[in-house]
Amino acid sequence: MKKNIKEAIKEHLYANEFAADPNNPGFVDRFIEHTKAAEWGANWRINSVWHDAKECPERKRNYLAQCKNGRFNVIPDSMNWDNFYKKAEIIRWAYIEDLLPNMED
Incomplete structure (x- = not known):
């Protein structure tokens, strides 16, 4: 725990x-x-690390998207972002590497 x-x-x-x-x-x-x-x-x-859904993620970078229904999805690309985020009801997203702990001293 x-x-x-x-x-x-x-x-x-x-x-x-x-x-x-x-x-x-x-x-x-x-x-x-x-x-x-x-x-x-x-x-x-x-x-x-979280970005508003209106901000388009960089192409070909994995990101985690939180949808309006509370679910999370890992998405590998942001092609056609304007249509996609509205249809999927994405409210925010973050690059996967930004969610991982920094292991540097």
């Missing part, structure tokens, strides 16, 4: 000895601010 972001941040902070004294009010304030900032950053990253 995946951890929620707050649990992951807390684990990271404790593992890196950020919590030398968890009863210290300064630590609690910093923890809350770090948690909020990381959560905001994670949400931004998740949402930043």
